[in-house]
Amino acid sequence: MRFFPRTSVDFVGKRHIWYTVSSTLILIGLITVGIRGLNYGIGFVGGEELTLESTPGMQIAQIRSALNKIGHGDAEITTYGVKNQYLIRVKASEEQSANTSAQVMNVLRTTYPTTHFTLLEDNKVGPEIGAEMRRDAVMAIFYALLFILVYVTIRFQFIYAVGAVLALFHDVLITLGAVAICSWLIPWLNLQINQTMVAAFLTLVAYSMNDTVVIFDRIRENLKLYKGENLIRVMNRSINDTLSRTIITSGTAFAVLLALLIFGGEVTRGFAFAMLVGVTTGTYSSIYVASAIVVDYNVYIKKVDLKVPATQSPVLEIERPYEVAAKRA
Amino acid sequence: MRKNRFKIILIVAAVLLSLYYLYPTYESANYDARLDQLSGQPKLVEYLQAHPVEQPTDSLKQAYFDSLQQAFSADSIRYYDTNSKSILDAKLKRIKLGLDLQGGMHIVLQVDVLKMIEDMARNKDQAFDQMMAAVTQQVQQTHADPITVLAQQANQQGIRLSRYYADIRDDNAKVISYLQDQAKSAIDRAMEIVRNRVDQYGVSEPTIQKQGGSRFIVELPGVTNEAEVRSLLQSTAVLQFKLLEPEDVVIKVFKSIDDIMAGKTDSLASADTSSSDSTMTPAEFAKKHPFFSIVRMDSRSGDIYVSENDRDKLDRLLARPDVKQVIPTSFQFLYDHKAFTTAQGEKYYEVYVVDKDPLLTGSVVTNAQAQVDPTTNAPVVDMQMNSQGAREWARITGANVHKRIAIVLDNAVYSAPQVINKIPNGSSQITGMGNMDEANLLAIVLRAGALPAPVDIVEERNVGPSLGADSIRDGMISGIVGLAIIILFMGFYYRTGGVTADLALLLNILFILGVLAAFHATLTMPGIAGMILTFAVAVDANVLIYERIREEMTTGKTLRAAIDQGYSKAFTAIFDANIISLLTGAILYQFGTGEVQGFALTLMIGIVASLFSAIIITRVVFDIMMERGATSINFG
Numbered sequence: 007m008r009f010f011p012r013t014s015v016d017f018v019g020k021r022h023i024w025y026t027v028s029s030t031l032i033l034i035g036l037i038t039v040g041i042r043g044l045n046y047g048i049g050f051v052g053g054e055e056l057t058l059e060s061t062p063g064m065q066i067a068q069i070r071s072a073l074n075k076i077g078h079g080d081a082e083i084t085t086y087g088v089k090n091q092y093l094i095r096v097k098a099s100e101e102q103s104a105n106t107s108a109q110v111m112n113v114l115r116t117t118y119p120t121t122h123f124t125l126l127e128d129n130k131v132g133p134e135i136g137a138e139m140r141r142d143a144v145m146a147i148f149y150a151l152l153f154i155l156v157y158v159t160i161r162f163q164f165i166y167a168v169g170a171v172l173a174l175f176h177d178v179l180i181t182l183g184a185v186a187i188c189s190w191l192i193p194w195l196n197l198q199i200n201q202t203m204v205a206a207f208l209t210l211v212a213y214s215m216n217d218t219v220v221i222f223d224r225i226r227e228n229l230k231l232y233k234g235e236n237l238i239r240v241m242n243r244s245i246n247d248t249l250s251r252t253i254i255t256s257g258t259a260f261a262v263l264l265a266l267l268i269f270g271g272e273v274t275r276g277f278a279f280a281m282l283v284g285v286t287t288g289t290y291s292s293i294y295v296a297s298a299i300v301v302d303y304n305v306y307i308k309k310v311d312l313k314v315p316a317t318q319s320p321v322l323e324i325e326r327p328y329e330v331a332a333k334r335a
Numbered sequence: 336m337r338k339n340r341f342k343i344i345l346i347v348a349a350v351l352l353s354l355y356y357l358y359p360t361y362e363s364a365n366y367d368a369r370l371d372q373l374s375g376q377p378k379l380v381e382y383l384q385a386h387p388v389e390q391p392t393d394s395l396k397q398a399y400f401d402s403l404q405q406a407f408s409a410d411s412i413r414y415y416d417t418n419s420k421s422i423l424d425a426k427l428k429r430i431k432l433g434l435d436l437q438g439g440m441h442i443v444l445q446v447d448v449l450k451m452i453e454d455m456a457r458n459k460d461q462a463f464d465q466m467m468a469a470v471t472q473q474v475q476q477t478h479a480d481p482i483t484v485l486a487q488q489a490n491q492q493g494i495r496l497s498r499y500y501a502d503i504r505d506d507n508a509k510v511i512s513y514l515q516d517q518a519k520s521a522i523d524r525a526m527e528i529v530r531n532r533v534d535q536y537g538v539s540e541p542t543i544q545k546q547g548g549s550r551f552i553v554e555l556p557g558v559t560n561e562a563e564v565r566s567l568l569q570s571t572a573v574l575q576f577k578l579l580e581p582e583d584v585v586i587k588v589f590k591s592i593d594d595i596m597a598g599k600t601d602s603l604a605s606a607d608t609s610s611s612d613s614t615m616t617p618a619e620f621a622k623k624h625p626f627f628s629i630v631r632m633d634s635r636s637g638d639i640y641v642s643e644n645d646r647d648k649l650d651r652l653l654a655r656p657d658v659k660q661v662i663p664t665s666f667q668f669l670y671d672h673k674a675f676t677t678a679q680g681e682k683y684y685e686v687y688v689v690d691k692d693p694l695l696t697g698s699v700v701t702n703a704q705a706q707v708d709p710t711t712n713a714p715v716v717d718m719q720m721n722s723q724g725a726r727e728w729a730r731i732t733g734a735n736v737h738k739r740i741a742i743v744l745d746n747a748v749y750s751a752p753q754v755i756n757k758i759p760n761g762s763s764q765i766t767g768m769g770n771m772d773e774a775n776l777l778a779i780v781l782r783a784g785a786l787p788a789p790v791d792i793v794e795e796r797n798v799g800p801s802l803g804a805d806s807i808r809d810g811m812i813s814g815i816v817g818l819a820i821i822i823l824f825m826g827f828y829y830r831t832g833g834v835t836a837d838l839a840l841l842l843n844i845l846f847i848l849g850v851l852a853a854f855h856a857t858l859t860m861p862g863i864a865g866m867i868l869t870f871a872v873a874v875d876a877n878v879l880i881y882e883r884i885r886e887e888m889t890t891g892k893t894l895r896a897a898i899d900q901g902y903s904k905a906f907t908a909i910f911d912a913n914i915i916s917l918l919t920g921a922i923l924y925q926f927g928t929g930e931v932q933g934f935a936l937t938l939m940i941g942i943v944a945s946l947f948s949a950i951i952i953t954r955v956v957f958d959i960m961m962e963r964g965a966t967s968i969n970f971g
Contacts, residue, residue, distance in 0.1 A: 211919060215915045
């Protein structure tokens with residue numbers, strides 16, 4: 007069985023339309039982030055977070071009115087999961103009393119004596135740790151991108167590395183925007199920027215890179231096979247050659263992540279969500295960002311006329327830097 | 336077959352090794368289930384339903400429940416006692432579950448340098464209080480290093496720090512460098528104090544780990560009592576010197592305990608049998624001398640030992656009312672701070688019987704240093720005391736020459752040196768440490784009595800057990816659904832090739848779990864997510880290869896040539912892509928903490944394992960099929 011018989015879609019030719027689409031999506035995301043801010047998890051800002059369960063269930067307003075009595079009326083309260091679970095987040099303060107959780111449980115139990123409350127999780131982070139974690143997260147993503155830039159330069163060429171890294175930036179920004187928009191519009195998803203979410207960003211960077219490398223690898227091979235053929239044609243051929251694999255792998259990853267999003271519970275929901283967006287944009291950006299940038303570099307910087315079919319253009323042949331060096335020597 | 340012989344051996348070895356490492360996990364789960372079954376909790380619930388209690392007072396109710404609980408848990412305790420060695424062994428080697436999956440507390444502690452500076456100061460006056468207030472304010476605003484800020488403030492205000500930090504007649508710079516040394520060693524002290532207490536608290540598999548320069552992480556699985564743990568970690572350490580009870584008295588008491596346990600009342604009977612002890616089998620000996628089969632005594636040195644597995648048993652024994660009657664009220668049973676391992680690989684704790692009332696408390700110790708004795712080259716610890724302590728110490732050592740004094744920190748014995756002669760000036764030397772590490776540890780412990788190491792809880796996470804159980808269930812369901820989707824799809828789309836890839840995927844899961852068990856790694860919820868994601872990435876290599884084989888087959892190549900070309904042409908892409916994933920995982924491991932590290936670890940293990948199974952295992956299967964005469968393999 008074959009989902010995709012040999013295709014010959016002109017992917018690269020339509021790249022300018024997709025540049026606009028991508029830029030618009032990123033812009034919408036960034037504007038949302040700018041206006042609404044990011045919903046940082048407790049690990050990044052400090053504070054205290056309680057997860058509790060009540061039987062029978064209650065209204066959030068009821069919980070808030072009880073918390074008002076102990077001066078935590080401004081706490082962030084959301085429903086969590088499906089079984090009458092609630093997440094209460096208290097901001098980090100100068101004098102953080104040691105037993106906020108005990109106070110909260112106490113006031114809830116005395117205010118609603120007929121309801122049974124269970125404390126499921128209590129998470130407390132000092133503000134200093136939060137700042138450090140934010141820095142570490144940014145550093146981790148920076149080092150990952152730097153490593154990819156160097157590795158792709160060694161294995162392919164510098165301009166391919168630039169294309170790949172820009173594609174990754176594109177994926178991270180779109181995913182960040184999607185997280186910001188969805189945590190605003192669909193609050194019950196409880197999307198928070200926490201350590202697990204950062205792990206998702208790094209994983210989607212690696213995943214998106216997978217896709218890009220597979221296409222680049224085919225371009226590298228086809229450039230040797232079809233010497234002298236126009237770069238756009240080689241790229242289109244390579245993308246079409248690998249299209250079947252691209253769709254199948256993205257499809258299986260998508261299905262697995264969807265299962266994780268639906269059945270995986272609260273802890274991995276943010277991870278699964280970010281990865282789902284990332285897998286989708288990663289697949290797309292390998293074609294329309296990473297490969298397109300390599301083409302446009304040749305068109306606008308190197309001034310190669312790609313309109314002319316079958317011109318000899320040896321500069322376009324992918325050679326690894328060490329191979330070039332060997333040839334010269 | 337021949338050219339694949341090495342690969343086949345490798346695959347079989349990997350499978351066997353994984354099973355070998357996973358067996359303790361399976362065993363441990365079985366033991367847990369058996370203990371659960373025997374613990375009588377279901378029986379207790381059943382009993383309470385059949386015999387409802389009519390409105391008793393709260394205190395009475397609790398006592399009643401406790402007695403029921405005890406009656407119903409007798410079976411499980413007996414089962415645990417007889418199998419304790421293998422249960423503990425399996426527990427040690429199984430895949431650990433992270434705190435997020437089994438519930439427990441995760442605490443990050445930081446040495447409070449400000450408080451330490453304040454606590455260490457003597458002769459505090461108004462000028463000092465004012466200076467400290469300024470320092471505290473500045474530190475809170477700028478998060479600068481407290482000791483640097485102190486140095487600035489002292490110099491600005493023209494305060495001589497040596498006024499507050501006794502015994503030092505130096506300029507501010509010297510005092511500051513002394514304080515910096517103390518701050519640096521404070522974390523070791525704090526960690527040792529916490530480790531000691533956690534060990535005594537009886538948490539199974541605690542983790543205590545340094546994080547950076549001034550922080551450490553304490554993980555206590557299964558513990559949820561927040562208040563208790565907080566006091567356990569933050570209360571001031573107590574260092575005491577306690578006199579060991581004389582050997583002959585201890586032996587007498589032990590004999591009477593033994594008699595009580597054996598059911599003998601008159602001491603004559605025990606005298607009768609003692610002559611034939613050497614000819615008895617261990618089982619007979621255990622029956623006649625139940626106490627001495629648990630507690631061993633070295634007849635020459637008088638040292639007392641109990642095996643690690645019997646420690647709980649001994650504690651329960653000593654708490655028995657009939658046994659308590661023959662133990663003098665002044666007796667206190669203490670254990671060494673850590674077990675030692677015999678040549679046979681068995682672990683023993685030394686037991687010290689000491690006088691309950693301390694001779695002296697550790698607050699008189701002003702300093703302790705580990706050194707190498709220049710004449711004997713052996714590690715020693717030099718200990719100094721303040722003048723009041725020195726006076727007391729002279730009296731104590733004078734009265735107890737040739738007796739042993741135990742150095743006890745929070746009820747754990749770190750050393751029990753013998754007094755050689757009277758020590759007049761408070762300056763003592765302790766010898767007999769096995770190596771420099773032991774000497775350093777003893778010095779840390781001795782300083783813990785004198786120098787404070789106050790710690791702040793900067794991060795605390797308390798996961799209830801029900802949440803962990805929910806997470807495990809969610810992880811299992813999503814994992815099974817994800818796996819089912821992939822297995823069905825691959826089999827359906829790539830036919831024979833797909834089924835082969837499915838087989839490789841299942842083996843891959845076995846390998847990942849096996850490696851996790853071999854590394855004693857911890858499985859967390861993000862780790863499970865990483866494993867589920869690995870399913871998708873693992874088949875990618877096969878998808879790449881199979882798409883390539885299909886392409887090659889359409890150009891009219893033979894089966895063997897198509898498979899050869901498919902594998903070799905797809906390899907560079909697979910290699911490049913996976914190297915990048917692997918290093919991204921490594922970066923994540925480096926920068927992440929706790930659960931995220933668990934995710935990065937499973938991801939990295941998953942990448943390596945999936946490369947092995949997706950490339951090597953499937954290839955071997957196809958080779959064997961072709962050798963058996965297959966002329967076509969269905970790749971869909």
